[in-house]
Amino acid sequence: MGNLPKNHSPEAMEEFFQSGPDPFKYQTDDHVARAEQYTALVSRHTKFGLARRLLDVGCGEGYLTHVLSDAAEHTVGIDVSQTAIARAKVAYSDLDEMLEFRQVDFLQLRTRKFDCLVLTAVLPYFDSRWDQFMVTVDRLLKKGGLVVTSFVSEGCVTDPWISRLEGDLLERVDTVEFTCNGLKHRAHLLRKK
Numbered sequence: 001m002g003n004l005p006k007n008h009s010p011e012a013m014e015e016f017f018q019s020g021p022d023p024f025k026y027q028t029d030d031h032v033a034r035a036e037q038y039t040a041l042v043s044r045h046t047k048f049g050l051a052r053r054l055l056d057v058g059c060g061e062g063y064l065t066h067v068l069s070d071a072a073e074h075t076v077g078i079d080v081s082q083t084a085i086a087r088a089k090v091a092y093s094d095l096d097e098m099l100e101f102r103q104v105d106f107l108q109l110r111t112r113k114f115d116c117l118v119l120t121a122v123l124p125y126f127d128s129r130w131d132q133f134m135v136t137v138d139r140l141l142k143k144g145g146l147v148v149t150s151f152v153s154e155g156c157v158t159d160p161w162i163s164r165l166e167g168d169l170l171e172r173v174d175t176v177e178f179t180c181n182g183l184k185h186r187a188h189l190l191r192k193k
């Protein structure tokens, strides 16, 4: 992995992506397999196996988003980094009109609601704006809609994040465990009450 950004500001993320393509080193079979786990999780809990509208938050260069699009009729990937989104558009959305990418801060996104929000490996980026983050999740997710989130479950254990998501708005309905790049991961699916 390239030098990780010093902080989670939009400027730091943009600089990170400008350092070169695929700075998170996502373009591996293990990461595709990781995205397939999320896709299977969504498909298990949606009618006919497809969400109508799915939003991948913090999609970077779209490498996981295009796998996730198998779980939805229409998929939108968003990221704060202009450079990441430009690469995603060239790589994927020119090929598939049901897959679109937009550069925007999740907290500023104004659009129709979604049936599914994918919030994998992205929650720590909203730590300092958590209340606003939960308001945005509520605003963009339909009643009964799904949230997928995922954490490395050993080392920098992040289960506290899942407890922060559960509450008046969301309840947990499913969990899967798998290994990616030799590290155990846990993905959770939650439903809006």
Ligand SMILES: C[S@@+](CC[C@H](N)C(=O)[O-])C[C@H]1O[C@@H](n2cnc3c(N)ncnc32)[C@H](O)[C@@H]1O
Pocket: 008, 013, 024, 057, 058, 059, 060, 061, 064, 078, 079, 080, 081, 084, 104, 105, 106, 107, 119, 120, 121, 122, 125
């Ligand atoms: C660690 S990567 C996670 C990528 C992918 N979701 C995954 O599962 O691996 C975090 C991504 O979130 C993006 N990001 C950070 N803050 C954001 C925000 N406020 N709105 C949209 N994207 C954001 C970053 O630019 C980065 O591409």
